Amino acid sequence: MGISKSIDMHCHIMPGVDDGSPDLSTSIEMLKIAQREGIEQIILTPHFKPMHHNVRPQKNHLYTQKLQQKALESGINIKLYSGNEIYYCGETQEQLINGEICTLAGSNYVLVEFHPTDIYSNIHNAMYQIISAGYTPVLAHVERYSDIVSHPKYVEELISLGCYIQENASSIMGKYGFGIKHFTRKMLKEHRVHFVATDSHDKSSRAPLLSECRELVAKKYGEGYADTIFYRNQLAVINDEII
Numbered sequence: 001m002g003i004s005k006s007i008d009m010h011c012h013i014m015p016g017v018d019d020g021s022p023d024l025s026t027s028i029e030m031l032k033i034a035q036r037e038g039i040e041q042i043i044l045t046p047h048f049k050p051m052h053h054n055v056r057p058q059k060n061h062l063y064t065q066k067l068q069q070k071a072l073e074s075g076i077n078i079k080l081y082s083g084n085e086i087y088y089c090g091e092t093q094e095q096l097i098n099g100e101i102c103t104l105a106g107s108n109y110v111l112v113e114f115h116p117t118d119i120y121s122n123i124h125n126a127m128y129q130i131i132s133a134g135y136t137p138v139l140a141h142v143e144r145y146s147d148i149v150s151h152p153k154y155v156e157e158l159i160s161l162g163c164y165i166q167e168n169a170s171s172i173m174g175k176y177g178f179g180i181k182h183f184t185r186k187m188l189k190e191h192r193v194h195f196v197a198t199d200s201h202d203k204s205s206r207a208p209l210l211s212e213c214r215e216l217v218a219k220k221y222g223e224g225y226a227d228t229i230f231y232r233n234q235l236a237v238i239n240d241e242i243i
């Protein structure tokens with residue numbers, strides 16, 4: 001059986017803008033890996049953090065275009081889009097409204113992360129604020145927040161609020177230990193996950209791998225669900241459709 005097609009909506013492949021790919025050649029190597037993994041489209045999501053030198057939307061779009069051109073020249077057939085992984089702070093809503101941060105592929109969806117030790121009430125309130133500002137939040141790597149991992153019921157609450165849930169493929173595959181793996185799989189079993197992404201940062205230890213995870217999800221939780229959370233929901237984001 002051939003590799004199924006996927007879309008990666010959380011990765012740090014854009015060169016030289018954050019702690020992800022340091023240079024163009026690494027980015028091209030990462031895209032080659034992604035192509036072998038069956039990834040057909042990618043939303044580039046460089047970090048956007050308070051007190052950091054962040055890539056601004058105009059540059060983000062320019063760098064996306066440049067990488068797209070270099071990828072085509074290297075024989076890589078992957079469509080690239082701009083985005084950000086937003087580290088939530090008090091200014092996030094204002095920055096979104098002012099167009100200082102990229103949403104996912106220009107859609108209404110935004111990828112949002114928190115500190116791993118942030119308590120649930122802070123995460124809940126922040127998501128409420130983002131929804132109130134008119135955006136659709138996707139919680140990045142849900143398995144990274146210790147309060148949520150200890151209280152899996154919170155995920156249901158966040159979904160009821162209007163949040164979407166993303167897990168990292170590497171966590172599902174057990175890279176961060178049994179507890180995290182167990183949590184990610186419990187969420188998958190209950191169909192509480194909307195997106196699986198690579199969150200790739202390099203071409204080795206945090207490479208853009210999805211195919212093995214997709215096979216596992218298809219086998220354990222169903223082919224249809226795997227297609228939904230590795231491809232169809234991501235396509236809905238790119239098309240700015242409601243999931």
Ligand SMILES: [Fe+2]
Nearest residue numbers: 010011085199
């Ligand atoms: Fe990330």
